[in-house]
Amino acid sequence: MNSRTFRIGGVHPEENKLSHEVATVVAALPKQAIFPLSQHIGAPAKPIVQKGDKVKVGTMIAEAGGFVSAPIFSSVSGTVFKIDTAIDATGYRKPVIIINVEGDEWEESIDRSDKLELVKNHPELTPEEIVNRIKAAGVVGMGGACFPTFIKLTPPPTAKAECVIINAVECEPYITADYRLMMERSDEILVGLELLMKGAKVTKGYIGIETNKPAAIDLLTKKAAEKFNGSEYSVEVVPLKQRYPQGGEKQLVDAVIRRQVPAPPAIPVNVGAIVQNVGTAVAVYEAVMKHKPLFERYTTVTGKHLQKPGNFLVRMGTPMKDLIEVCGGMPEGDNKVLAGGPMMGKALTSIEVPICKGTNSVTILSGDEAHRKEAQPCIRCAKCVGACPMGLEPYLLAKLSAAHNWERDEAEDITSCIECGSCQFTCPAHRPLLDNIRLGKSTVMGIIRARSAKK
Numbered sequence: 156m157n158s159r160t161f162r163i164g165g166v167h168p169e170e171n172k173l174s175h176e177v178a179t180v181v182a183a184l185p186k187q188a189i190f191p192l193s194q195h196i197g198a199p200a201k202p203i204v205q206k207g208d209k210v211k212v213g214t215m216i217a218e219a220g221g222f223v224s225a226p227i228f229s230s231v232s233g234t235v236f237k238i239d240t241a242i243d244a245t246g247y248r249k250p251v252i253i254i255n256v257e258g259d260e261w262e263e264s265i266d267r268s269d270k271l272e273l274v275k276n277h278p279e280l281t282p283e284e285i286v287n288r289i290k291a292a293g294v295v296g297m298g299g300a301c302f303p304t305f306i307k308l309t310p311p312p313t314a315k316a317e318c319v320i321i322n323a324v325e326c327e328p329y330i331t332a333d334y335r336l337m338m339e340r341s342d343e344i345l346v347g348l349e350l351l352m353k354g355a356k357v358t359k360g361y362i363g364i365e366t367n368k369p370a371a372i373d374l375l376t377k378k379a380a381e382k383f384n385g386s387e388y389s390v391e392v393v394p395l396k397q398r399y400p401q402g403g404e405k406q407l408v409d410a411v412i413r414r415q416v417p418a419p420p421a422i423p424v425n426v427g428a429i430v431q432n433v434g435t436a437v438a439v440y441e442a443v444m445k446h447k448p449l450f451e452r453y454t455t456v457t458g459k460h461l462q463k464p465g466n467f468l469v470r471m472g473t474p475m476k477d478l479i480e481v482c483g484g485m486p487e488g489d490n491k492v493l494a495g496g497p498m499m500g501k502a503l504t505s506i507e508v509p510i511c512k513g514t515n516s517v518t519i520l521s522g523d524e525a526h527r528k529e530a531q532p533c534i535r536c537a538k539c540v541g542a543c544p545m546g547l548e549p550y551l552l553a554k555l556s557a558a559h560n561w562e563r564d565e566a567e568d569i570t571s572c573i574e575c576g577s578c579q580f581t582c583p584a585h586r587p588l589l590d591n592i593r594l595g596k597s598t599v600m601g602i603i604r605a606r607s608a609k610k
Contacts, residue, residue: 158396159394159413160395160396161398161410163545164541164543164545165398165406165544165577166542166580167397167398168497168580170328170397171457172329172367173329173331173458173461173464174331174455174456174457174464175334177335178335178466179453180465181467182473182478182481183481184231184470184473185231186255188253188254188472188509189252190217190227190252190471191241191509192220192227192249192250193249194227194295194301194471195224195225195301197220197221197223197225198219199220199249200218200220200226201217201218201220202216202217202238202250203215203216203218204217204238204252206237206238207234208234208235209234210229210233211260211261211262213228213265213447213450214228214229214262215229216252225290225303227293228293228448228449228450229254229450230451230473231259232257233254233255233257234254235252235254236253239251239253241253241507243509244501244503246501246504254472265445265448266447271342271346272346272445274350274353280350280443282356285350285353285443286354288442289304289308289439289442291448292438292441292442292446292447292448292449294435294438294439294449295435295513296435297515298402298434298435299515301512304435304439307430308429313425314424314425316355316357316429317428318360318412318427319348319351319352319357319360319361319430320360320408320411320412320423320429320431321360321433322363322402322407322430323344323371323433324363324365326365326398327399327496327497327516328399328496329496329497329518330496331455331457331466332434332452332455332516334368334371336433336437336453337364338370340437341375343436343437344362344433344440345375345379345390346444347435347437347438347440348390349382349388350440351429352388355429357429358387358389361391361392361393362379362391363401363407363410363411364395365401366395366397367397372392375392379391399577400498400573400577403573403575405544405545406544408423412426418570434453438452450471451470451471452512452514453467453469453515454515454517455517456475456478456479457517457518457519458519458521459521460486461483461519462482463482463483464482471509471512472509473509474506474510475508475510475514479506489521489522489526490520490525491520491524491525491526492520495515496516497518497520498575498580499574500518529585530585533554533584533586534584538581538583539581541581542580542581543578544573547567549572551567552567552569552572552588553578553588553591555569556569556591556595557591561598564596569599570596570600574593574596576589
């Protein structure tokens with residue numbers, strides 16, 4: 156099988172896809188659902204419900220708080236218990252809406268049938284109407300970045316989209332939610348891709364899948380050939396070599412269409428590509444064709460010492476603790492629970508943290524894996540430089556951040572870091588490179604925003 160990959164840096168961590176062949180299970184409803192108001196990049200959503208209000212599944216409970224923002228919908232029916240703060244995946248207390256669950260009553264506007272809706276049967280779906288429905292349904296990038304999807308489909312006048320690339324790479328160890336989605340929802344993925352292409356006014360689509368998922372490559376290749384045969388749209392499934400972080404959108408654009416996205420503020424559409432996660436394609440299908448807002452997602456719950464790793468279709472707001480219990484409970488001994496995978500996931504301070512729009516995995520590292528090795532002095536081996544997919548010098552950025560030298564950090568292009576963790580993974584001295592770089596990047600970006608605001 157011929158396969159491509161990106162050209163700069165990258166690593167190959169152990170796969171540990173423990174739940175690869177475990178069919179997705181619909182998770183039970185929580186007793187109480189917690190909805191953080193920041194489930195997307197941009198301004199937090201603003202509550203439009205009050206304590207005591209009754210809501211249904213699919214009721215909007217918070218509206219977009221600005222242009223770069225997204226509304227939030229209840230995934231449960233019941234009564235608003237309170238508007239408060241709670242610890243989220245960042246470890247800080249953030250504003251939330253808490254709903255006591257009563258029954259499972261859905262908004263009547265949502266089409267709950269299994270009938271596959273096709274774009275050709277809906278002449279009312281202009282590109283503008285598609286984008287509006289995606290925006291109204293609160294759809295954001297489901298790969299973890301959570302950027303509002305409608306904004307990607309309406310690029311600035313200086314950029315012209317030429318293709319849509321579906322990110323079905325799932326290169327991070329342990330996570331299998333996207334693979335299960337491909338095996339179980341391939342028809343909806345392809346209609347979602349068609350909607351994304353029509354919304355972006357392009358006719359070329361790609362689906363990038365790593366070669367450790369041959370069944371998904373075969374299935375989507377076959378179905379895409381049948382679906383788009385003779386149509387105005389051309390869709391190609393692109394097998395990709397296993398390499399992390401191939402799911403980074405700049406790396407994926409390089410791998411699939413051989414174009415390199417310049418440093419920020421450049422984005423993939425500046426070289427003609429709009430990148431959307433495979434989960435986003437399904438969310439787009441449901442939003443546009445089924446009038447279903449984004450309130451549930453596929454999530455993997457996994458770990459080497461977990462009794463029953465699995466994949467779940469889970470309502471947003473469900474505490475992670477509920478899913479861990481279904482998988483046999485927390486393993487004995489020392490554990491580290493991550494929202495996400497071991498490379499980019501954030502360590503949690505509580506398992507009461509809810510599943511949100513971007514939670515593709517809950518990963519439990521146990522025993523020795525739960526502990527960091529003690530950092531040693533840097534030996535100037537440059538392995539981190541070779542591994543960096545953005546061509547940066549991680550040892551230098553980390554050192555500058557630790558010294559609070561923000562001006563030099565900015566000059567050394569710290570904002571180009573995609574926080575993939577390849578540098579920290581490859582460091583033989585176990586230095587906390589990513590931790591320091593994350594601190595430096597967020598500080599420098601704050602400085603840049605403050606500078607722009609003064610102009």
